[in-house]
Amino acid sequence: MTYPTPLSRIAAGFNDGSVSALKLAETALARIHDEGFAPGAQIFTRVYDASARAEALAADHRRAAGLSQGPLAGLPISIKDLFDVAGETTMAGSVVMKDAAPAMADAPIVARLRAAGAVITGKTNMTEFAFSGVGLNPHYGTPGNVFDADRIPGGSSAGAGISVVKGMAAAAIGTDTGGSIRIPANFAGIVGFKPSQARVPLEGALPLSSTQDSIGPLAPTVACCALVDAVLAGEAPRILRPRAPETLTFAVARGLPMDGVDDQVANAYDAALKRLRDAGVRLIELELPEIAEVPQLNAAGGFSAAESWAWHRAIIQTGAERYDPRVLSRIRRGEAMGAADYIDLIKRRRRMVAAADLALRPFDALLMPTVPIVPPRIADLADDADYTRLNLLVLRNPTFGNVLDLCGVTLPIAEPGALPAGLMLLGRNGADHDLLDVAAGVEALVVRTRAA
DSSP states (O other): OOOOOOHHHHHHHHHHTSSOHHHHHHHHHHHIIIIITOTTBOSEEEEOHHHHHHHHHHHHHHHHTTOOOOTTTTOEEEEETTBOOTTSOOOTTOSTTTTSOOOSSOOHHHHHHHHTTOEEEEEEOOSGGGOOSSOOOTTTBOOOOSSOTTBOOOSSSHHHHHHHHTTSOSEEEEEOSSSTTHHHHHHHTSEEEEOOTTSSOOTTBOOSOTTTOOEEEEESSHHHHHHHHHHHTTOOOOOOOOOOGGGOEEEEEOSGGGTTOOHHHHHHHHHHHHHHHHHTOEEEEEOOHHHHHHHHHTTTOHHHHHHHHHHHHHHHHHHGGGSOHHHHHHHHGGGGOOHHHHHHHHHHHHHHHHHHHHHHTTOSEEEEESSSSOOOBGGGGOSHHHHHHHHHHHHHHHHHHHHTTOEEEEEEOOOTTSOOOEEEEEEOTTOHHHHHHHHHHHHHHHOOSSOO
16 A cells, blocks of 8 residues: 655645646546446545636646645545535435435535635545444445455545545545544544544534534644644644653553454554653553443443434434434434433533543543454444444444543554554543644654655
8 A cells, every 4th residue: 555645745746846736636536536436335425526626726826826825725635425515415425315405505614625725526435424433335335445445444434534545635524423533544544633522613514423523634644634633623734843752651541442452453552652662752551430431321322322313313204214224223222312311421421521631631642542453344244243343343442532522643553564553642622732743753653654
């Protein structure tokens, strides 16, 4: 697998004239049409040929005229299939939404991307209504993993990571309710950043859980993610300040996050920890009680079931047969949840968030494997029981960040040629800038898949 080009290197090509935004867009669009609409295994659900060319040409003209450029000027970006784009129906990987009214306006994050000069190439495939971590979609097909097409891409932002690795976009925008940015980034061997939940506006994104949904980038490097994140958050881009190893103190998760870790992930993770330790990073083992409590909080479906049922119940009354049965069954778990149960969830989570925040104050981040296993084979999820088991295992570690309202980043740590594995760093809520600075320093020590 060829590692995707960082955004800074693409921008340098724009500046020295070795590449044009239009040429880059044409290449991305050609790749989408060559492979992104493969029957039954689509990476994209929609492509913006005309508008992408126009946006790219406008970026080239502005550059040639010496006019000011946005921070993403000319860079091709893909967006997940659940973001509103004015004039079109937001499908969210479904077929049941096809008769819904078109969006009246772009989602705020789409408007911010356009204002920053991004060239939006299309919408990427996803698990229906974002309700799974494995990335399967019976309506449009499941894109094969970039390392092995017989394996899952990870979800729910299934096509997002693939679009970056295959050169269909320089970066992708996904959502993350229980790992839906970090899982597909991990399984694509790139970086994924889940911001603090309130950092990026959720309006115009079809919801799974308004309590836990967040919006962020999948991209080649931490610096790429930081640049895109700043645009999504409505901030000016900032220069990363990678932290020196000897200044860092990390909590290393023990207990539940390490259960069921397979040998390939364990070997990559242990090697990454050794590199950190050898570089002077202080590592302290920590078993956080609130992490052990997360499965209990979610035992009856958690916020995702309760809040998705509230959103979908009217549609399900007349169109249940058009849902992915595996997604429908998870949404229906919210039907049995009463108002008192939901209030109890809110109170319990509030206590857990406060306790975890206090426990993590002495540390620069909490470390654990992003996903305990390498991507399973698609065939291994044919049976419903296996699907449920593997889906829960894939989601388990990333979900801790959403339930405890943390920010998080996944870094690729597998050796070249190996199946993907990720190191996840979780930071305190609101400490997004700090976590990105920390992750930039760690990235230089642990990422093994890039050419020097």
